[in-house]
Amino acid sequence: AQTVTQSQPEMSVQEAETVTLSCTYDTSESDYYLFWYKQPPSRQMILVIRQEAYKQQNATENRFSVNFQKAAKSFSLKISDSQLGDAAMYFCAYRSAFQGAQKLVFGQGTRLTINP
Amino acid sequence: DAGVIQSPRHEVTEMGQEVTLRCKPISGHDYLFWYRQTMMRGLELLIYFNNNVPIDDSGMPEDRFSAKMPNASFSTLKIQPSEPRDSAVYFCASSLKNYGYTFGSGTRLTVV
Numbered sequence: 430a431q432t433v434t435q436s437q438p439e440m441s442v443q444e445a446e447t448v449t450l451s452c453t454y455d456t457s458e459s460d461y462y463l464f465w466y467k468q469p470p471s472r473q474m475i476l477v478i479r480q481e482a483y484k485q486q487n488a489t490e491n492r493f494s495v496n497f498q499k500a501a502k503s504f505s506l507k508i509s510d511s512q513l514g515d516a517a518m519y520f521c522a523y524r525s526a527f528q529g530a531q532k533l534v535f536g537q538g539t540r541l542t543i544n545p
Numbered sequence: 546d547a548g549v550i551q552s553p554r555h556e557v558t559e560m561g562q563e564v565t566l567r568c569k570p571i572s573g574h575d576y577l578f579w580y581r582q583t584m585m586r587g588l589e590l591l592i593y594f595n596n597n598v599p600i601d602d603s604g605m606p607e608d609r610f611s612a613k614m615p616n617a618s619f620s621t622l623k624i625q626p627s628e629p630r631d632s633a634v635y636f637c638a639s640s641l642k643n644y645g646y647t648f649g650s651g652t653r654l655t656v657v
Contacts, residue, residue: 462643462644462645464645465549466645472651472653473648473650473651474638474646474648474651475553475648476645476646476647479644479645520588524643524645526643528642531576531593531595531600531640531643532578532590532593532599532601533578533646534632535587535588538587538588543637
């Protein structure tokens with residue numbers, strides 16, 4: 430079974446600085462998808478970014494980018510120019526490309542605090 | 546599209562009562578998922594459907610939990626009888642194959 434590990438329960442960063450959240454995963458599959466989700470205090474789960482495992486190019490969405498290292502099974506999220514609204518729990522997640530295994534497997538989350 | 550719609554947003558019930566949570570997925574999405582979130586266990590998949598058919602219910606904790614999807618636009622998660630340890634936030638999400646989920650706002654269930 431696939432597992433996702435986020436080794437940083439909490440992180441903090443100064444406003445306008447850059448922060449990187451770590452994620453590693455374990456799988457024997459070659460075709461899959463990786464995601465980062467944000468959960469602010471409102472508890473809404475918001476998709477931040479998506480990476481396809483067969484693409485070498487790292488995904489980018491505005492201030493959010495990933496460093497995807499397939500061989501190392503590592504998928505970190507970089508947030509540039511941190512803003513107060515970025516404060517939230519961040520979850521890394523894995524989804525198989527296999528038809529019969531479409532569930533998302535989540536890590537335990539990293540709580541990000543932004544210091545003004 | 547209004548997104549994934551869950552109701553109720555909050556539910557407080559007494560132990561032993563039946564609880565029904567409701568979900569309307571995004572039109573056109575062929576996967577629907579029910580997750581439970583607690584501080585101790587994080588996000589746990591309870592069950593998911595593909596084209597209204599349950600595919601994996603291995604996460605349903607016990608027979609007190611049941612889920613149905615009678616059509617492409619509606620699903621329910623029922624707990625009968627409810628227990629205090631069922632207190633959690635229950636999320637419904639929908640998606641297309643291989644894409645990220647769109648989550649509902651969640652239902653915070655408190656069983657006293």
